[in-house]
Amino acid sequence: MPQPPSSYTYNHTQTNITSLISHLETHNIPYSTDPETLTSKANTPHSPAQPHETPLAVFFPTSTQHVSTILKACHERLVAVTTFSSGTSFGGALTATRGGICVSFEKMNKIVRLNEDDMDVVVQPGLGWVELNEVLREKGLFFPVDPAPGASVGGMIAMSCSGTNAYRYGTMKEWVISLTAVLANGSIIKTHNRPRKSSAGYDLTHLLIGSEGTLALVTQAVLKLAILPQNLHVGLATFTSFQHGVNVVVALQKAGHQLEALELADGPQMHCVNYSRLAGQVFSETPTLFLKFAGPSTALLTDQIRAVEQLCKAQNALSYEVTADTHRIDVLWGARKCIGRALLTMKKHPSDLFMHSDCAVPISNLAALVEGTHELIAAAPSRNRKEWFCANVGHVGDGNVHSSIICPVADRLAVERVLRQIASLALRLEGTVTGEHGVGLKLRDALLEEVGGQGVEAMRRVKRALDERGILNPDKVFRLEDDGGEERAKL
Amino acid sequence: MPQPPSSYTYNHTQTNITSLISHLETHNIPYSTDPETLTSKANTPHSPAQPHETPLAVFFPTSTQHVSTILKACHERLVAVTTFSSGTSFGGALTATRGGICVSFEKMNKIVRLNEDDMDVVVQPGLGWVELNEVLREKGLFFPVDPAPGASVGGMIAMSCSGTNAYRYGTMKEWVISLTAVLANGSIIKTHNRPRKSSAGYDLTHLLIGSEGTLALVTQAVLKLAILPQNLHVGLATFTSFQHGVNVVVALQKAGHQLEALELADGPQMHCVNYSRLAGQVFSETPTLFLKFAGPSTALLTDQIRAVEQLCKAQNALSYEVTADTHRIDVLWGARKCIGRALLTMKKHPSDLFMHSDCAVPISNLAALVEGTHELIAAAPSRNRKEWFCANVGHVGDGNVHSSIICPVADRLAVERVLRQIASLALRLEGTVTGEHGVGLKLRDALLEEVGGQGVEAMRRVKRALDERGILNPDKVFRLEDDGGEERAKL
Numbered sequence: 001m002p003q004p005p006s007s008y009t010y011n012h013t014q015t016n017i018t019s020l021i022s023h024l025e026t027h028n029i030p031y032s033t034d035p036e037t038l039t040s041k042a043n044t045p046h047s048p049a050q051p052h053e054t055p056l057a058v059f060f061p062t063s064t065q066h067v068s069t070i071l072k073a074c075h076e077r078l079v080a081v082t083t084f085s086s087g088t089s090f091g092g093a094l095t096a097t098r099g100g101i102c103v104s105f106e107k108m109n110k111i112v113r114l115n116e117d118d119m120d121v122v123v124q125p126g127l128g129w130v131e132l133n134e135v136l137r138e139k140g141l142f143f144p145v146d147p148a149p150g151a152s153v154g155g156m157i158a159m160s161c162s163g164t165n166a167y168r169y170g171t172m173k174e175w176v177i178s179l180t181a182v183l184a185n186g187s188i189i190k191t192h193n194r195p196r197k198s199s200a201g202y203d204l205t206h207l208l209i210g211s212e213g214t215l216a217l218v219t220q221a222v223l224k225l226a227i228l229p230q231n232l233h234v235g236l237a238t239f240t241s242f243q244h245g246v247n248v249v250v251a252l253q254k255a256g257h258q259l260e261a262l263e264l265a266d267g268p269q270m271h272c273v274n275y276s277r278l279a280g281q282v283f284s285e286t287p288t289l290f291l292k293f294a295g296p297s298t299a300l301l302t303d304q305i306r307a308v309e310q311l312c313k314a315q316n317a318l319s320y321e322v323t324a325d326t327h328r329i330d331v332l333w334g335a336r337k338c339i340g341r342a343l344l345t346m347k348k349h350p351s352d353l354f355m356h357s358d359c360a361v362p363i364s365n366l367a368a369l370v371e372g373t374h375e376l377i378a379a380a381p382s383r384n385r386k387e388w389f390c391a392n393v394g395h396v397g398d399g400n401v402h403s404s405i406i407c408p409v410a411d412r413l414a415v416e417r418v419l420r421q422i423a424s425l426a427l428r429l430e431g432t433v434t435g436e437h438g439v440g441l442k443l444r445d446a447l448l449e450e451v452g453g454q455g456v457e458a459m460r461r462v463k464r465a466l467d468e469r470g471i472l473n474p475d476k477v478f479r480l481e482d483d484g485g486e487e488r489a490k491l
Numbered sequence: 492m493p494q495p496p497s498s499y500t501y502n503h504t505q506t507n508i509t510s511l512i513s514h515l516e517t518h519n520i521p522y523s524t525d526p527e528t529l530t531s532k533a534n535t536p537h538s539p540a541q542p543h544e545t546p547l548a549v550f551f552p553t554s555t556q557h558v559s560t561i562l563k564a565c566h567e568r569l570v571a572v573t574t575f576s577s578g579t580s581f582g583g584a585l586t587a588t589r590g591g592i593c594v595s596f597e598k599m600n601k602i603v604r605l606n607e608d609d610m611d612v613v614v615q616p617g618l619g620w621v622e623l624n625e626v627l628r629e630k631g632l633f634f635p636v637d638p639a640p641g642a643s644v645g646g647m648i649a650m651s652c653s654g655t656n657a658y659r660y661g662t663m664k665e666w667v668i669s670l671t672a673v674l675a676n677g678s679i680i681k682t683h684n685r686p687r688k689s690s691a692g693y694d695l696t697h698l699l700i701g702s703e704g705t706l707a708l709v710t711q712a713v714l715k716l717a718i719l720p721q722n723l724h725v726g727l728a729t730f731t732s733f734q735h736g737v738n739v740v741v742a743l744q745k746a747g748h749q750l751e752a753l754e755l756a757d758g759p760q761m762h763c764v765n766y767s768r769l770a771g772q773v774f775s776e777t778p779t780l781f782l783k784f785a786g787p788s789t790a791l792l793t794d795q796i797r798a799v800e801q802l803c804k805a806q807n808a809l810s811y812e813v814t815a816d817t818h819r820i821d822v823l824w825g826a827r828k829c830i831g832r833a834l835l836t837m838k839k840h841p842s843d844l845f846m847h848s849d850c851a852v853p854i855s856n857l858a859a860l861v862e863g864t865h866e867l868i869a870a871a872p873s874r875n876r877k878e879w880f881c882a883n884v885g886h887v888g889d890g891n892v893h894s895s896i897i898c899p900v901a902d903r904l905a906v907e908r909v910l911r912q913i914a915s916l917a918l919r920l921e922g923t924v925t926g927e928h929g930v931g932l933k934l935r936d937a938l939l940e941e942v943g944g945q946g947v948e949a950m951r952r953v954k955r956a957l958d959e960r961g962i963l964n965p966d967k968v969f970r971l972e973d974d975g976g977e978e979r980a981k982l
Contacts, residue, residue, distance in 0.1 A: 117741050118853040118890075140745075160690040171688050173697070174665060187945045195851040196889045197662050198923035199651040199701050201930055201938050201968055202950045206664070206697030210690050227747040250608050254631075256718040256787040296747040296798075299790030307787075360686040362609040398687045399609075432689035439692055447692050454678045458957060459693040465956035466949060477692055 008470035008480050011078040012099045017056045020077055020101070027069050030060040030107065041084040041102045044092050044440075046354050053095045055082060055102035062107045064180055064188060064219040070103055071217065071471075072186025080474050083213045085126050085154035088147070090358075091440025093159065093212045097475040103217060105154050111135060112220065119225045120177055120194055125154025125218050141225045144169035147436070148340070157218050159438035160210030164261045164292075164336070167397030169226060171436065172209055179205050180220035184467035194222050207462070212438055213473040215466050229260055229294030231301055234329045235322035237289045237312045242266055242392075243367040244315040245289045249396050250363060251311045257304050260292035262397040263336050266370065269391035269404075273335050276342035280331035286318060289396070290336045293322070339393050346389040346406045353407050355415050357422045360400035361431030370394070372425045373403045382407075382414040400435035420446060439477045447478065457482070499961035499971050502569040503590045508547045511568055511592070518560050521551040521598065532575040532593045535583050535931075537845050544586045546573060546593035553598045555671055555679060555710040561594055562708065562962075563677025571965050574704045576617050576645035579638070581849075582931025584650065584703045588966040594708060596645045602626060603711065610716045611668055611685055616645025616709050632716045635660035638927070639831070648709050650929035651701030655752045655783075655827070658888030660717060662927065663700055670696050671711035675958035685713050698953070703929055704964040706957050720751055720785030722792055725820040726813035728780045728803045733757055733883075734858040735806040736780045740887050741854060742802045748795050751783035753888040754827050757861065760882035760895075764826050767833035771822035777809060780887070781827045784813070830884050837880040837897045844898050846906050848913045851891035852922030861885070863916045864894045873898075873905040891926035915940060930968045938969065948973070 021031060032038070033056070041058050042049035061067045074081050080100030087094060096102065109126035116139055123132065130149050133142050146163035147156060155161075157179070162171035169175070178192035181204075191205040192198050208216055239245050245264045252259065264287065265273075271285045291308060293301050305322050312320045323329060344354055361369050370392050377390050387408060394401035403422060405415050423433040423446040433439075433446035448456050456478045463470070463480075470480050512522060523529070524547070532549050533540035552558045565572050571591030578585060587593065600617035607630060614623065621640050624633050637654035638647060646652075648670070653662035660666070669683035672695075682696040683689050699707055730736050736755045743750065755778065756764075762776045782799060784792050796813050803811045814820060835845055852860050861883050868881050878899060885892035894913060896906050914924040914937040924930075924937035939947050947969045954961070954971075961971050 115853060115855065116745075117855040119744060120853065160694070162688060166688060170665070173688075173694070174661070183945075183949065187948075189946045189949055190942065191946070192923055192941070193918065193921040194853045195891075195921075195923040195926060196854070197653060197657060197664075197851055197891060197926050199849075199925045199927050199929045200923045200934070200941050201701070201947070202706075202953060203651070203664070203697045203701050204942075204946070204949060206694045207953070210692070210694050215693075227745065230747060253610060254608075254718060256721060295791070297788070297791040297794040299794055300786070300788040303788040303790055358690075360688055362606060362611070362685045363687070364606065364608040400686075400688060427684065430684040430686075432683055432686040432691045434690045435686065435688050436690050438690045443691070450683070450691050451681065451695075454674075455680045455682070455695070456692070457678075458674065458680055458695060461956040462693060462698070462953055465952040 008474065009078060010080050010098055010100065012056065012080070016077055016079065017101070020073055020079055021057055023073050024059060024070060027066065029066050029070065031057055033057050041087070041104060042082065042094050042096045043087060044094060045088060045090060049095055052099065053097055055096045056099055058102040058104050060104050060107045064182065067103065067182045067217050067219050068186045068188050071182050071184060074101065074471050075185045075469060078469060078471070080471050082473050083154070083217055085152040086128060086150050088151045089155055089159055089440065090437050091442045093438060093440040093473070093476055095441060105152070108219065109152070114139070115194070116141070118194065120222055121225055122220060122222050123153055124220060125157070126152050128152045129156065136225065137228065140228050142228050143175065143223055144226050145172050145175050153221055154218055157209050157221060158211065158213050162436040164263055164395060166395060167262050168258060168260045173206060175224045176205060176209055177222040177224055179208055179218050181208055181216035181218045183216050184469065184472050210438065212440065212476050214463060214476055215472065230296050231294055231298055231324070232329065233293040233301060233305065233322055233324045234332045235291035235293065235305070235308065235320070236332050237291070237320045238284050238318040239287045239289070239315060240318065242287045242370050245287050246363065246367045246396060247315050248289060248311045252308065255307060257307055259304065260294045261290070263290040263393065264288070264396035265339065265393040266391060268389070269339065269393045272342045272346050272389070272391055273338060276338065276345040278338035278342050279335040283335060284318065290333065292333070343391065343404050343406065348387070349408065351409045353409055353412055353415065354404065355419060356402045356404040357419050358400070358402060358434045358437040359423060359426035359431055360398060360435030361426050361429040363399040365429035365431065366394065366396065366399050366401065369401060369426055369429055369431070373422050376418055376421045376425065377405070380414055380418045382411050384408050384411050398435065399431065424449060441476060444478055499965065500569060501571050501589050501591060503547065503571070507568055507570065508592070511564055511570055512548055514564050515550060515561060518557065520557050520561065522548055524548050532595060533573065533585050533587045534578060535585060536579060536581060540586055543590065544588055546587040547590055549593040549595050551595050551598045555673065558594065558673045558708050558710050559677045559679050562673050562675060565592065565962050566676045566960060569960060569962065571962050573964050574645070574708055576643040577619060577641050579642045580646055580650055580931065581928050582933045584929060584931040584964070584967055586932060596643070599710065600643070606685070609685065611713055612716055613711060613713050614644050615711060616648070617643050619643045620647065627716065628719065631719050633719050634666065634714055635717050636663050636666050644712055645709055648700050648712060649702065649704050653927040655754055655886060657886060658753050659749060659751045664697060666715045667696060667700055668713040668715055670699055670709050672699055672707040672709045674707050675960065675963050701929065703931065703967050705954060705967055706963065721787050722785055722789055722815070723820065724784040724792060724796065724813055724815045725823045726782035726784065726796070726799065726811070727823050728782070728811045729775050729809040730778045730780070730806060731809065733778045733861050736778050737854065737858045737887060738806050739780060739802045743799065746798060748798055750795065751785045752781070754781040754884065755779070755887035756830065756884040757882060759880070760830060760884045763833045763837050763880070763882055764829060767829065767836040769829035769833050770826040774826060775809065781824065783824070834882065834895050834897060839878070840899065842900045844900055844903055844906065845895065846910060847893050847895040848910050849893060849925045849928040850914060850917035850922055851889060851926030852917050852920040854890040856920035856922065857885065857887065857890050857892065860892060860917055860920055860922070864913050867909055867912045867916065868896065871905055871909045873902050875899050875902050889926065890922065911937060932967060935969055
C-alpha cells in the first residue's frame with residue numbers, strides 16, 4: 001500500500017477527462033456533457049451550485065460492474081467523483097467542489113428481488129422510497145424511512161436519513177441489512193448476505209451508511225420491510241407551551257406506549273401552515289402535537305388513544321382530537337406534511353433565503369433547545385432581524401427539531417452565524433448538530449465541535465484507508481487535511 | 492503518518508514489559524503478574540488458553556485516562572494488548588496469541604449516570620447487564636440485550652452480541668447511543684453525546700461495535716433503555732416438525748404481531764433439557780416453540796394470544812399453552828434458559844467437547860439450515876459419530892440457530908470440519924457465519940468466505956488506519972496480513 005499522500009491532487013485537465021470519457025465509452029457506459037445536465041447534478045435545494053462547482057461529465061451506470069469500471073478509471077487518472085441519486089440533500093453533499101465527474105444512479109432504480117417471507121427487499125440505489133412503497137403496498141408491506149418524498153435509497157443511505165416514522169421504526173441505520181458497494185479503486189465488496197443480524201467482522205454496512213459518498217459508492221442494498229400500518233388513526237392536540245407537548249411525549253414513552261409518529265410544531269409553524277393555505281383547514285396557532293396510532297389490535301388502539309387523551313388533559317391541552325376518518329386524516333396529517341412547502345410561502349421576496357437547523361438532543365432537553373433557539377434569534381445583530389420569519393417543528397419522539405428562518409438574502413451570514421450558535425447550544429444540551437440531514441459542506445466545523453479533533457482525525461484516517469487518493473466526494477463531512485483551520489474553528 | 496508496516500513486530504522481552512510496568516506504576520494503575528490471574532484473563536469457556544497464549548501482565552484501569560496512558564505506553568513500546576471484561580466470549584477473542592499485556596475492565600463497572608426521562612444510561616464497560624438490570628428494575632426500566640448472564644457491557648459491545656430479546660428489541664447495534672473509546676495511540680474519542688439519532692459524520696459507534704477490541708478500547712457507553720415488559724405471559728407450543736414452528740413465526744410476522752421473544756428448540760434439544768433435570772417438569776421431546784408476550788395493553792395481549800393459538804392450530808400443533816402465572820412462567824421459560832447448562836450434562840466424559848455453530852439465515856431458509864445441518868452431521872466421517880449428541884435451538888425470529896455437538900475429545904477436528912460445512916451451508920442460504928458470537932480466532936476463514944477477500948481487505952485497511960502498529964488484540968477477526976493463506980482458505 002502506498003504511503004498516504006501529504007496532499008491530494010487531481011487531474012481535471014480537458015485531456016484527462018476526454019481520455020476518461022473515451023475509455024468508458026468502450027465499456028458502453030452512458031454519459032452526458034450537456035451543461036444543463038451537469039449543473040442539475042450539483043445543485044442543492046434552495047442553493048444552486050456555482051459554475052466552478054459542477055462536474056465536467058456525468059455517467060449513468062446500469063450495473064455494479066459499470067460503477068467499478070468508472071471508479072477504477074478515475075482512481076488511476078486522479079479524477080474526483082461526486083454522486084447523484086435524486087438531489088434532495090440539503091447540506092451541499094452534491095456540490096462538485098473540485099469539478100471532476102459525477103456518477104448518477106438514475107438508471108439503477110430497480111427492485112432486484114422482493115423476499116416477502118423474510119420481509120426484505122433487494123434494491124438499486126436510484127430507486128425512490130415513494131416508488132418502492134407503491135410496489136410494496138399491494139403486498140401489505142412498506143419501507144418505513146420517510147425523508148423528503150423525492151429521495152432515493154442511495155442518497156438515503158449516504159446521508160443516514162430518517163423522517164416522521166423514525167420515532168416508531170428508527171432511521172436508515174436500523175433498516176439496511178447489507179450493501180454491495182464499490183471502493184475508490186474499483187474493488188467490489190458485499191458487506192453481508194440477507195441475515196437479520198450478524199456479528200461477522202467489522203460493521204462495514206454502518207460504516208458506509210452516513211458516509212455521504214466519501215468512502216464507497218453503494219450499488220445495491222438489502223432493506224428490511226415492515227407490514228403496512230393497520231387501523232390508522234391520526235390525532236392532534238394543542239397546548240399553551242412547547243414544553244407541555246414534550247411532557248406528553250416523555251410520559252407516553254415511560255408508559256410503554258409505542259405510537260406510530262409524534263411531531264410537535266410551535267405556534268409560528270402553525271401560523272405558516274395557515275398562511276400558506278396548503279392545509280385543508282385553519283388551525284389554532286399554538287404548539288400542536290401531531291399523533292399517529294396504528295396496529296393490528298383495535299383493542300390496543302383504544303387503550304392508547306385513551307392514554308394519550310389523559311396525558312394531554314394532564315398537560316392542560318387546549319384541544320384533543322383523534323380520527324380514523326380517511327378524509328379527516330388527510331386534513332390533519334396533511335398539515336404536518338405541507339410544512340416544508342408552507343415555509344417557502346413565507347418568503348416576502350423570491351430571493352429570500354430558507355435556512356434551517358437539524359439538531360437533535362435528549363428529549364428532556366428539547367424544550368430548552370427550542371427556547372434557547374428563540375433567544376439566539378432574538379439576539380441576532382442584524383438590522384433586518386425583525387423581518388425574519390422563524391418557526392420550529394420537531395420529530396419530537398427523537399428529540400430532533402428543525403428551526404427554520406426565512407430572511408432577506410443580505411442576511412445570509414447573520415443567519416449562518418445564528419444556526420451555528422444553535423448547533424453549539426444543541427451540543428451543550430448533549431445533542432448532535434445533525435439528526436438526519438448529514439454534514440455535507442455546511443456542518444463541517446460543527447462536526448468538529450461535536451466529535452473533536454481526535455474524532456475527525458479518526459474519520460480522516462478511515463477515509464485515507466479506503467480512498468487513499470481522496471477521489472470520492474472530496475471535501476465533504478470533513479476537510480481532507482487538517483490545515484490548522486480546525487483548531488481555529490473550535491469555539 | 493508513518494507508512495503502514497509490511498509486517499507487525501512486538502517487543503515482549505522481559506525488559507520491555509518490566510519497563511512498561513514501572514512506567515504505569517508511576518501512574519498508580521493497578522496490575523497483577525500472578526500466573527493464575529494471567530491465565531484467567533485468556534481462557535475461553537470450555538477451551539482453556541495454552542500457556543504461550545496468556546498475557547505477561549494484566550492492568551486494572553479505573554478511568555478513561557488510565558486506559559489512554561496504558562495504550563500510549565504500549566503503542567510506543569510495541570506491546571500487544573488483549574482486553575477482558577468478564578470472559579464469556581466463545582470464539583477465542585480473549586486469547587493472547589502474542590502474549591503482551593491484558594487490560595481488564597473489572598474495576599470500571601459503574602453506572603455513571605441514569606437519565607430516566609431520556610431512557611438512557613451512561614455506564615462503564617465492566618458492568619454486567621444483569622447487574623445493570625437489577626438497578627434499573629426499581630425504575631421500571633431495563634436494558635434488553637440478554638446474552639450469557641455473566642457478560643458485561645464492554646464485551647457485549649466488542650462482540651456485537653444479542654440474545655433471546657433480539658427478536659423484539661434488536662441487538663447491541665440498536666441499543667448503543669454513543670461510545671467513549673481510546674485508540675491504539677492513546678487518543679480519546681467520543682463518538683457522540685446522547686441524541687437518539689445523528690447523521691453527524693462516519694458512524695464510529697457502529698464501527699467499534701463488533702470490532703472485538705481490535706480498533707479501540709471502549710471506556711464508557713451510553714445505552715438506550717426500554718420500559719420493563721408489563722403483563723408478561725409465556726407460551727409453549729409443540730409441533731411434529733421444525734418447519735411447522737418456523738411457519739408460525741413467519742405468519743406472526745406478516746400479521747404484524749410483535750411478540751417479546753420467540754425461541755424454537757428441536758426434539759433432541761428438549762430431550763437434553765429432560766435428561767439434565769434442570770427444568771421444573773418433563774417436556775415432550777418434539778420441536779418446541781417458546782413464546783413471550785408482554786405490553787401495556789392487556790387487550791392487545793388477549794388479541795395476540797388468540798392469534799398465535801390460531802396460527803399454531805393451523806400448523807397442527809400437538810399442544811399449546813399460555814400462562815401468566817409467575818411460577819408456571821418460571822418453569823416454561825426456565826426450560827429455555829437452562830439449555831446451555833443442560834447441553835453440558837450430555838457429556839459422557841468430563842473431557843468431552845461442547846462445540847456449536849452460530850449461523851443466521853433469512854427466516855425462510857431456517858428450516859433448510861437445520862435440515863442440512865442434520866445431514867452434514869450424519870455424513871461426518873468419524874468412527875465415533877454415533878456417540879455425538881447433536882441438538883438445535885434457534886432465536887427463530889432472527890433466523891439465528893445454535894447447532895450444538897457434544898463429542899469425544901478425539902473428534903475435535905471432525906467436528907470443526909462439520910461446523911465449517913454448516914457455516915458454508917448458511918452462506919449458501921444467504922446467511923451469516925455468526926449471528927451473535929463474533930469471529931474471534933475460530934471463524935476467520937468463515938468470515939473470509941462470507942465477505943470475500945476484498946471485504947476482509949477493507950476491514951484490514953480500517954484496522955491499519957486506526958492501529959498502525961497492530962497492537963490491539965492482534966490476529967482476531969482476520970489475519971493481520973494476508974499471507975496467501977486466505978486464497979487457500981476459500982472453499
